[in-house]
Each structure stands twice: as structure tokens, then as C-alpha cells.
Amino acid sequence: MLESSIQNPEEAALAKLIISTLNLEISESEIGPNEALFGDGLGLDSIDILEISLMISQTYGVQLRSDDENNHKVFQSLRSLSSYIQSHRLK
Amino acid sequence: MLPLIRPCSYDVVFTRKAGSSSTVETFLRDVAGLAAVLPDRGHVVNLCSDRYRFAVGFAAALCRRQISLLPPDNALSTLNLLSVDYPDLYCLAEDGQPGPGVFLYPSDAVGPPFQGTIPSFPPHQPAAVLFTSGSTGQPQPHSRSWGELVHSALAAGTRLGVAALRGATLLGTVPHQHSYGLESVLMLALQHGLVLDAARPFYAADIVADLSAAPRPRLLVTTPVHLRVLLAEAGTLPSVDLVLSATAPLSSEIAREAEARFALSLVEIYGCSEAGQIAARQTSHTDEWRCLDGIVLRQDEAGTWASGSPIAVETLLSDVIELRGPERFLLKGRITDLVNVAGKRSSLAHLNHHLGAIDGVVDGAFVASEDTDAAVSRLMAFVVAPGLRADEILNSLRRRIDAAFIPRPLILVDVLPRNTLGKLPREEVSRLLAQWRIRQ
Numbered sequence: 116m117l118e119s120s121i122q123n124p125e126e127a128a129l130a131k132l133i134i135s136t137l138n139l140e141i142s143e144s145e146i147g148p149n150e151a152l153f154g155d156g157l158g159l160d161s162i163d164i165l166e167i168s169l170m171i172s173q174t175y176g177v178q179l180r181s182d183d184e185n186n187h188k189v190f191q192s193l194r195s196l197s198s199y200i201q202s203h204r205l206k
Numbered sequence: 207m208l209p210l211i212r213p214c215s216y217d218v219v220f221t222r223k224a225g226s227s228s229t230v231e232t233f234l235r236d237v238a239g240l241a242a243v244l245p246d247r248g249h250v251v252n253l254c255s256d257r258y259r260f261a262v263g264f265a266a267a268l269c270r271r272q273i274s275l276l277p278p279d280n281a282l283s284t285l286n287l288l289s290v291d292y293p294d295l296y297c298l299a300e301d302g303q304p305g306p307g308v309f310l311y312p313s314d315a316v317g318p319p320f321q322g323t324i325p326s327f328p329p330h331q332p333a334a335v336l337f338t339s340g341s342t343g344q345p346q347p348h349s350r351s352w353g354e355l356v357h358s359a360l361a362a363g364t365r366l367g368v369a370a371l372r373g374a375t376l377l378g379t380v381p382h383q384h385s386y387g388l389e390s391v392l393m394l395a396l397q398h399g400l401v402l403d404a405a406r407p408f409y410a411a412d413i414v415a416d417l418s419a420a421p422r423p424r425l426l427v428t429t430p431v432h433l434r435v436l437l438a439e440a441g442t443l444p445s446v447d448l449v450l451s452a453t454a455p456l457s458s459e460i461a462r463e464a465e466a467r468f469a470l471s472l473v474e475i476y477g478c479s480e481a482g483q484i485a486a487r488q489t490s491h492t493d494e495w496r497c498l499d500g501i502v503l504r505q506d507e508a509g510t511w512a513s514g515s516p517i518a519v520e521t522l523l524s525d526v527i528e529l530r531g532p533e534r535f536l537l538k539g540r541i542t543d544l545v546n547v548a549g550k551r552s553s554l555a556h557l558n559h560h561l562g563a564i565d566g567v568v569d570g571a572f573v574a575s576e577d578t579d580a581a582v583s584r585l586m587a588f589v590v591a592p593g594l595r596a597d598e599i600l601n602s603l604r605r606r607i608d609a610a611f612i613p614r615p616l617i618l619v620d621v622l623p624r625n626t627l628g629k630l631p632r633e634e635v636s637r638l639l640a641q642w643r644i645r646q
Contacts, residue, residue, distance in 0.1 A: 138584075140615035140646075153609075160609035161408075162431055162548045168409050169435045178411040 122148050126197045133193075136170045137163055148194040164190060176205030207326040208356045210237070210265055211396045214372065216320065220395075221258045222375060222420065223404035231320045233262065238317025240266035245309050249295040249335075251275045251285060252383070253303045258404040259311055260382050261392055263298045264334075268352065269325050274334045276383050278345065278550070279608065280305070287345075329353025336385050336479045338551055348480050357516030358482045359393035361498040365486050366473055368398045371447055374423035377403040377416055379432045384549070385479045386452045390427045400425070410435045414444060423447040426469075430456045431548060433464055443468035450475055451489075453549030455537065461489035476537065479551075481512050481521040485535070497533040505529055545574055547584060547610040560606040561587060566594045569622050571630050572613060587613035588622055588630075588638055617642045 122130060122144070130143035137159070152159050159167075168179045177200050179189070189199045213220065213230040220230045240262055244250070250267050252274050254260040267274050275295060277284050282304050289295050289306040297305035327333075333352040337345040363369065378391035395402040403420055407413040413436055417424060427450045428436075436443065437460065449469040451461075456474050464472050476495050477483035485495040497503065500515040503523075510527040513520035526538040544553050554572050561570040570589040589599055596616045603612055623634040 138614060160548075162610070165409070165431055165435050169438050172410070173438065179409045180411050180415075181408040 120147055120149060122146075122193070123197075125201055126193050129197045129200065130193055132170055132174060133167060136166050146193050148197075149192050152190055152192060152196070167196075171200060174206065175200050175203075177203045208329055208352060209324045209326040210234075210268065211324060213399050216322070218373065218399070219401050221261070221402045221404050223258065225419070227401075228258075233258075233265075234320050234324065235317045236262045236315070237265040237269060237325070238320075239315035240312070240317075241269035242317065243312060243315050244270050244272065244298075245296050245307075247272065247294045247296050247307075249273050249275050249292045251277065251280075251288065251295055251297045251305060253280055253297050253299045253305060254311060255300060255406070256404060257378070257382055257391070257402060257406060259300065261396075261402060263311065264392065265325070267298075268327050268331070268333060271331065273332045273349075276334055276336045276385075276388065278337055280383070291347075327352045329356070334388065336388075338479045350482065351518060354482065354516045354518050355389070355393050356397060357500070358389060358498070359397040361500055361516060362389070362475070362483055362486070363394060363398045365496075365498055366448060366450070368394065368400070368425075368448075371423045371425065372399045373401065374425055374447060375401040375403050375420040376425045376427060377405065377407070377413075377420060378427040379407055379413060380427060380429060380453070381406075385477060385482060386475070386549075387427075389477070389483050390450055390452065390475065394427075410439050414439065414441075417444040417446060425450065429453045429549060430460065433460055437463055437467065445470065447471070448473065452477065452483075454546065456489050458489055458493065465490050478524060481517045481523070484512050484517075484523075493536060494530065495535050495537065497535075502532045503527065503529060503535060504532065510535075545572075545585060545611070550608055550610040552608070552611055557585070557607060557611055560603065561589065561599075563606075564591075564594075564599060564602045567591045567599065571622060572611075573630070573635050584614045585611055586639070587616045588619050588635070589616060590619055590621055594618075615642070 126148050127143055130146045134141060134143055171177050171179065188195055190196060211230065216231045217229050219227045220233045221228055244266055250272050252260055252263040254263050264274055275288060275292060277288055285305045296307035296309050298311060299305055299308045300311055329352060331352045332349055333355055334350045336348045376395050378387060380387040382388060382392055394400060405416045407416045424446055425448045426446045430451055433451060445468055447470050449464060449472040452475040461472050472489060473486050474489045475483050476485045483498060484501055485497045487495045501512055501517060502514050504511050508522060510523045511520050512523055524544045528536040528538055557572040561567060568590040570587060572585050572587045575583050575586055591599060596618055600612060600616055619638060622630060625631055
């Protein structure tokens with residue numbers, strides 16, 4: 116299941132929120148769940164990460180912290196970010 | 207001679223990190239210890255991400271009359287390119303950081319017991335070289351002497367009333383390898399007896415936690431983007447005695463909200479890598495900028511020039527400025543070819559050059575977005591490239607330019623409506639954009 120390249124419903128919802136937060140000109144299905152969010156994947160930068168962190172805090176009540184050892188892993192892909200949110204969400 | 211640091215005494219705290227602190231005396235011992243073992247070269251790229259280590263490295267380089275290079279990023283390709291122009295450079299690095307001529311920050315380089323003399327350096331000693339990308343795409347070096355850095359920090363401190371905050375903790379969210387971070391985090395702390403918080407908070411929750419951990423009085427050196435995410439936090443924000451913002455214009459609404467919720471005073475600083483910090487304003491009260499003491503502006507057909515101590519050479523500014531007197535002005539946007547996305551600078555000519563160099567791209571142009579309401583103003587691009595998809599072009603661009611400048615959106619067109627001068631008129635751009643939005 117974890118290897119699946121098809122978005123689950125939570126990932127699809129998160130992809131939609133990321134696209135509207137950052138005004139990306141793509142559709143949510145174009146974000147592969149295992150694709151890198153930085154670099155050759157979506158090519159996001161640190162400003163985008165801040166914008167996404169704000170959206171996550173407002174939508175899911177999850178406050179991201181950079182001293183969290185998992186921080187790099189969290190933003191690796193849509194899947195890793197979504198599973199982090201689902202296991203920490205308050206809303 | 208100008209001293210490295212102006213503390214009120216040697217046993218006061220100079221830096222604080224994660225609950226522990228060290229004194230000015232320890233800092234000076236660490237500086238002497240590192241200076242004794244640095245390689246015998248002329249230029250150093252200080253890659254230390256830890257603020258305290260960066261400060262020790264910067265000071266130790268000054269002791270050895272070495273010049274700190276501050277490239278726009280620490281990518282290996284950037285550093286390798288830099289070593290062509292500065293063949294004697296080495297990189298002062300922490301574990302695992304790649305770079306040409308890496309010298310690992312030694313964990314055990316403690317100097318002899320402090321003898322009571324603070325190192326001082328002649329005003330003309332070259333201290334740092336900052337880089338901006340010029341219109342050709344080649345990084346342009348801007349040299350800063352120790353005297354310029356010190357006088358700038360003193361002038362800024364006077365304007366900000368930092369004397370009243372002596373002993374305050376200074377927390378920065380900005381990188382120290384940047385003109386703003388070097389001046390408003392490191393130099394401000396060194397020259398005004400402030401305590402340098404070694405943390406580099408990123409997320410809103412980090413900033414709140416680090417501020418809460420620091421005793422008052424405290425200063426926050428940050429950017430409009432960080433302020434926006436901080437103000438979006440629902441909870442109570444820790445009070446801050448002075449907040450500085452720079453890198454991009456701040457709206458008066460955000461400034462007023464920050465002062466209403468947590469900042470006793472919020473001051474915006476205007477500066478550039480070419481000349482350093484130039485002016486300041488309390489954004490909640492006025493949109494007019496006032497030059498730091500000693501700096502004056504004048505205009506001619508080339509644009510607006512800044513001069514006077516602490517700017518060694520009269521410098522042409524890259525913004526459109528409306529002068530209201532030699533020391534008072536309004537900012538009216540950037541000169542068209544230059545772009546600034548979230549504090550990162552480039553020029554349209556440089557970006558267009560990289561776009562045109564992609565195999566299969568026939569014609570293409572980057573355009574600054576007209577959407578002035580967005581928190582971060584991104585770029586868009588129109589491209590003629592039969593046979594290529596937008597994502598293929600974007601992937602090629604990512605390998606060539608900083609992520610901040612990746613166009614949003616990249617719009618494929620059959621032909622660019624250039625006028626007889628080869629330029630892309632603004633109204634044609636608006637028309638293309640409107641057509642594209644309808645198709646979406």
C-alpha cells in the first residue's frame with residue numbers, strides 16, 4: 116500500500132490545499148505521492164514550506180517544528196507529509 | 207583601529223543556545239583558538255550554519271586578515287565557480303558540507319586564557335565580499351571593509367535606539383550569510399553589547415518557542431514572510447521589544463498588527479548588497495524612509511545614488527526612488543529588469559538567457575507578476591517551444607536557476623507578440639495571460 120503511486124483521499128485533499136496555497140498551475144493528480152516536493156519534483160523552496168506550514172496549522176491544527184528530527188523526512192513527499200499530518204492532527 | 211566587539215564587560219553573556227550560554231571571554235578564546243589553526247589562505251567561505259560558529263569563524267578570519275566570501279547560496283556548483291575567481295579560497299565547514307578546500311570547524315580549538323585585549327582591525331581592512339547576480343548572470347562582487355561594517359552597525363544602532371536595549375537577546379530568522387543577516391544579526395550584536403541567540407528558527411512555532419526561552423529585553427530580526435506566518439498563529443505571541451524587518455516591503459497593515467499583538471516597536475530597514483543598509487522607517491506610522499545618519503541620496507539621469515559614511519564608494523541603487531529631501535524618500539518599486547523574489551535577486555536578462563539556452567526553446571520571456579496582493583510576488587514566463595511540454599521546460603530551468611525564480615505559471619504560446627524593438631509590451635502580456643486563464 117505504501118508503495119502505491121495512487122493518492123489516497125487524505126493525500127488528494129492535501130495536494131489540493133498545497134496547490135491553492137501556492138497558486139500552482141497544476142492539477143492535484145499531477146503531484147505523485149512519492150515524488151520529491153523539493154528539487155526535481157515540485158521544485159518548492161523554503162518560502163513555500165513556510166506557506167504550507169501556515170496552511171497545515173490552520174487546516175489541521177498541526178504545528179510543524181524544525182527541531183523535530185523527522186522534519187526533513189516530513190517534507191520529502193506528499194505521502195510523508197500527509198501521513199505526518201494524519202498522525203498529529205487536532206482538527 | 208575598530209574593535210571586534212563592544213561589550214560592557216568580559217564576563218557578560220555573548221551567546222545563548224538551547225538553554226546554555228557562553229560569555230564574551232569564551233567567545234574571544236574561541237576566536238583566538240580558531241585563528242591559530244585556520245589555513246594560510248586569503249579568502250574563506252564560512253559555511254557554518256550554527257550562528258555562534260559562523261561568528262567565531264568570521265572573527266577568526268578577520269584576525270588572520272582573511273576575507274569572508276558570502277555567495278548567494280552554498281550549492282557546490284556555486285562554490286566551485288567562486289574558486290575560479292578566488293583560487294586561494296577554502297571553506298570553513300561543519301560535518302558533511304561539501305565545498306572546495308574544506309577545512310572542518312575544529313571542536314577543540316580553544317585559545318590561550320583571555321588576556322584582556324579585544325582584537326581590533328584597521329577600518330580599511332577588507333572584511334567581506336557579498337555577491338549579487340548582475341544583468342549578465344555572472345555574480346557581481348561587492349566588497350565591504352571592516353570600517354564600513356562597523357560604521358553601518360553603529361549608525362543603524364543609533365537609529366534603532368539599541369543603546370537602551372544593551373544586554374538584550376537578539377534572535378534572527380534570517381541566514382547570516384546574507385547582507386541583512388550579517389549586518390542586522392551579527393554586526394548589530396557585536397557592536398552593541400547584545401546577546402546573540404544562536405538559534406535559527408524557521409516555523410512560526412520555532413520562533414515562538416525561541417523567543418519565549420530568551421529573557422527580556424529581546425529583539426527579533428526577521429522578514430515579511432515570517433511575520434505573516436507568525437501573526438497567523440492564533441495564540442498569544444511573546445512580547446518583543448524591537449522587531450526588525452527587511453528583504454521585501456512590509457505592508458503597514460502587518461506592521462500595525464505586529465505592534466498591536468507583540469512588538470513594542472517594529473522598524474523596517476531598507477538596504478541592498480551593493481551598499482548595505484541605507485534607511486529605516488517605523489512602518490506603522492509612515493511610508494517615508496529616513497536615511498541612517500551620515501548617508502545622503504542624490505539623483506541624476508542614471509538613477510539614485512547613495513553616499514556618505516558608512517558607504518565607501520557612491521553606489522547606484524536598483525530601486526525607483528522619489529526623493530523628498532537628501533535624506534528622506536519613498537520607494538516606488540524596482541527598476542524593471544531587476545527582480546526580487548523573497549529577498550533573492552536576479553535580473554530578467556539573466557533568467558531569459560537561461561530560458562533561451564534550453565534545447566527546443568525558440569523564444570521565451572520572464573515577466574514580473576502583476577499580482578501585487580500576493581505575499582510573495584513570483585514570476586511568470588511565456589515560452590515558444592514546439593515539441594516541449596511545460597513540465598520538461600520547468601525541469602530544465604530547475605537545474606539552471608534558483609527555485610525562487612521558477613515561473614508560476616509557465617505559459618506555452620505559438621509566438622511572442624514582441625514589438626518592433628523586440629520588447630514585450632505590458633498590455634500584450636496582460637492579453638496573453640487573460641487568454642491563458644480562459645483556456646484553463
